[in-house]
Amino acid sequence: MADEVPNTGIPLPEGSSDIIQTDYEIGQDNFEAQVGPFGLDIHNPVFLISGLSIVLFVFYALVFQEQASEVFGALRPWLTRTFDWFFLSAANVFVLFCLVLIVTPYGNVRLGGAEASPDYTYLGWFAMLFAAGMGIGLMFFGVLEPVYHMAISEPLGVPAPFDADGNVIAANVDAAREMGLAATIYHWGLHPWAIYAIVALALALFSYNKGLPLTIRSAFYPIFGERVWGWTGHIIDTLAVFATLFGLATSLGFGAQQAAAGLEFVYGIPNTINVQVLLITGITAVALVSVLRGLDGGVKVLSELNMGLAALLLIFVLLVGPTLAILTGFGEGLIAYVRDVVPLSNPVGREDDGYRQGWTAFYWAWWISWSPFVGMFIARVSRGRTVREFIVCVLLIPSLVCVLWMAVFGGTAIDQVFASPETSLVKANVIDSYSPELSLFGMLADLPFAAVTSTLGIILVVVFFVTSSDSGSLVIDTITAGGKVDAPVPQRVFWCIFEGAVAIVLLLGGGLGALQAMVISTGLPFTLVLLLMCWAIFKGLQSERRA
Template sequence: MSDNQGIPDPEGAANLIDTEYEIGQDNIETSVGPFSLDIHNPVFLVSGLTIVAFVFLTLAFQTEVGPMFDHLRKWLTSNLDWFFIISGNVFVLVCLALIVTPLGNVRIGGKDAEPDYTYFGWFAMLFAAGMGIGLMFFGVLEPVYHMAFSEPIGVPKPFDADGNIIPENVAAAKAMGMAATIFHWGLHPWAIYAVVALALAIFSFNKGLPLTMRSVFYPIFGERTWGWPGHVIDILAVFATLFGLATSLGFGAQQANAGLDFVFGIPVSTTAQVVLIIGITGVALVSVLRGLDGGVKVLSEINMLIAALLLVFVIAAGPTATLVSDFFSNIIAYGREIVPLSMPFGREDDSFRQGWTSFYWAWWISWSPFVGMFIARVSRGRTVREFIVCVLIIPTIVSVIWMTAFGGTAIEQVLASNDSQVHEYVIASYSPELSLFGMLADLPMASITSFIAIILVIVFFVTSSDSGSLVIDTITAGGKVDAPVPQRVFWCTFEGLVAIALLLGGGLGALQAMAVSTGFPFTIVLLLACYAIFKGLADEPR
């Protein structure tokens, strides 16, 4: 198997994989012309033309599509919340089973495979791609919100009607606020990513199949994997990835715009956010052209260092002793509440389950083809057990540290004074994109740290965009990881255009609606992938 192609050589591959796994090579079509295209027909054509039409129609009928997107999001999250929540639980259980069973001894890439990246480079890439923008946007917002409005999830509010603190309710509300936040950023989302990444890695590096979603389903569909069943799976993966990314880019643009207004007085407006998306997409294009090692890896490592510096500053400048103590109590609260929060029925918390959890699970699932394929590409040489532990457990711990530092500092500010800026932006006026900057404003060197936060949001924005472009290009090129440059440019450009179209056609609600609507059918794909993983690992040497 060629290391730089990602598609096995039909003759040499027979020595590397089981004979039952055969490649439908006749479906990989090459078209070389003035633009040097190398595409997998019809996946590229169907998904590409559909996305172009979607952007055109959304921009042409902005007034009409806004209410439609809003209705779609509400219907999906209110009627299918049970399905998303149960599926999320299944993914966690599958990952835990792989850690404790002998299947965890299988090595990705074969018995003699060596890791391509150091632990630091590996963690940096998977974490920056996985949820960088989300941690920046929700790191302050969500802990404070759930703490202040904790009544729907079973704990009395810490404030009375006049905004005065009710001392006897504070500890329980604070614990529940952090537990609910960690629930959304802990084991469940990373289990979703791990299932997709492991499935792709095993069937590509161990079975010699193309690095694309359809390959995972060879044990289920057999040779039909290379026909229309496989085409549909890959097209769904493209749509899920593109709209999941567009949601994150919309969050990133809103937060970057809010930060620029907070620091430099640049007004918050849709126009400013569109300009930001265009500019950052341009930077992402440069990174895409440089490739995985020359662009994405370098930016991811830079981002991790900046994020680590900001994290250390918040811990040092905030209530340090309280944060250290809260880290352990937050893990305990998460462990205590994870089962009740995972229940799809039986609690009077529809607003939490439908407004937060079901959207989050759909959003993570829509991101999973992108993040999963990206993690798979950089994970060769790890054992399944090592892979699951590192992709599931370690990022969860890092998320707990992040949420404890940023959310815990913000909670202490809110409890100390109703005049804090976090109180204003989260509880009083609800301006979520300003919550991070409100927390930083009450710490030393606010102008400097706020500017660093803006840079961090933008670089996370870029790493998500360029990583996503490389992944979509791989899917639409039939698994090739070095498809021609014009195709990378096409997908990177249209990621930005989709985010702009949704922002103009319905704002944040439209972005969320498309993430949920593409996440739903792909959830079914992932549930089938769980079976395929066990089937594929069962005949691997351990």
């Protein structure tokens, strides 16, 4: 057996499968990367198809803005109405599959082979899983979502605590408060992290144990055999690129809208589409610098900075906010989540269309679109863990971090809404007049040092933007280069630029609705990829148990 996987530079771990490695070598002639113009490492058709498609999409949305806006505006509600049952059912399958692996003998399989040892201590590994759970989404939805579900979306028919005139209905308050947190935890807890765990486990198993390239197609060798090195694999990897790119563009669009809203709130700079475009352009330029500096000199430094700032803001809100109410809400929200997770997961026979279609279906598509991005990150830091250890920690550690974040920020906001409903900026921005990008700053405005903490919030959004763009460029680049982790920098620069460009044209072509429409459009076919991936993982684990 060779010392490394041909054409990838990936070292073969101990315990790699001789059979799969031999089959890979048979098909490698059709899978070789080709060095093209401008130093691009072109992996057969994947880079060309996905790159050209994205370029054409950007030009279409710029030239035909009005037409694009109409298309995007109609696409999202149609997709969520038509396929909500499919997204909810698939997410349930992913959770159940992970739980089955935990309790069966397959959980004893070690990623990297029987003799592999973890690359990181538990503390270091948990810290990186924590980092994977943080992002622009938590900044954008941390205040907005618990308040919105409590007061407007009425999940499972739990009535809102306000009447038509905005007066508090005391009898509804406790149930609505619990449901607001439980319905939010449902979107940030086990289901999304099961989605990420599926992709991460597949990448880790077939890369570390089977010696295959670190790319999505490798997971499907047990199903398609040598065809994964041909057009079957090209289609899988191209879908992964589209899903990741539009999932990332959605996050970047949210980040730009929130940063622009923060600048207007704190410094009076008008929040216009031009300002948002300038923000995306400027922050993408900063991300390019991070790309050129590489992982250690760029994204690693920024990630460490971001983690420190996020922890600082979290601790500040916890201490100066209603601490007892936050801690009580954390416990009550978790209990309510455990109580209601099954009815919230039910895909049929419900009447809460606004919550199920407008939120859950969108979220599951968004998480599925992000799964190659987050999954590859998790896979690269999880070598040496058993499958059982891997799944338990990937599901629980980031989920608890997300729950804590939502309980601190959302719990503080809910307390403000009921403490002074006439003057609460959160109530004004979420319930009375829907301005989601202002929800975080409305909550911080009612706490001490609002100008300082709001500025910190803007910085956090910007740095999350940079690290997401840089890391996303690396993942897309790895996929389009056939699993190489050291593909040429110009290729990452290309993807970094066009990630920002896609976010810009989607904002110009319909704002939040356009962003959500495209993430659902790409998440839909990639859901089928993930369902097939479960079967491939099962077959791969069977071969490990027989070895």
